[in-house]
Amino acid sequence: MAEKRVEKEIERQKPDIKEHIKGVKFHTLAKGVTTHPLVRSGRPCIEGTGIKVTDIIAAQTYHNMEPRQIAEHYAIELFMVEDALRYYAAHAGYIDTDIEIENINDGQLAEAKYGTRADSLLSRRTPVS
Numbered sequence: 001m002a003e004k005r006v007e008k009e010i011e012r013q014k015p016d017i018k019e020h021i022k023g024v025k026f027h028t029l030a031k032g033v034t035t036h037p038l039v040r041s042g043r044p045c046i047e048g049t050g051i052k053v054t055d056i057i058a059a060q061t062y063h064n065m066e067p068r069q070i071a072e073h074y075a076i077e078l079f080m081v082e083d084a085l086r087y088y089a090a091h092a093g094y095i096d097t098d099i100e101i102e103n104i105n106d107g108q109l110a111e112a113k114y115g116t117r118a119d120s121l122l123s124r125r126t127p128v129s
Helices: 017-022 053-062 067-074 078-090 092-111 119-123
Strands: 027-030 033-035
Touching (some): 053 067, 053 078, 053 092
Antiparallel strands (some): 027 033
16 A cells, blocks of 8 residues: 655745845945845945935936925935935936836836736626625
C-alpha cells in the first residue's frame, strides 16, 4: 500500500524592504536630496522621505503652488522644499526629462485602461435586484 505523502506548509513572508536597504547606502546628490536604487526607482528624493523632486516641481509648475503650500501639502518642512528647488535649478534638464517620461507613461496607462475591468468580465455579471 502506498504511503500518503503529507507536505509541510511553507511559511511565506513578505520581503522586508529595510533588510534590502541595509546593504546599500543612500547616495547624497545635494544638500537634502538623496537617491537609493530601491526607493522610488532610484529617482532623486527629499532626504528622509519618499517624496521625489519631480513631485515638488510638478506641484509648483502644474498646480501653481508656492513652496509653503507644497510643504503643507506634503507635510514636510519648508527647507526641504527649498532643497528640492535648489537641486532642480542645478539639474533642470534631468528633472524635466524625468517629468516628461512620467507623463508619457501615465498617458500610456490611461490609454490601455490599466487598472480597469474588461467589459467582457462585467457582461457576465447578473444584475442585482
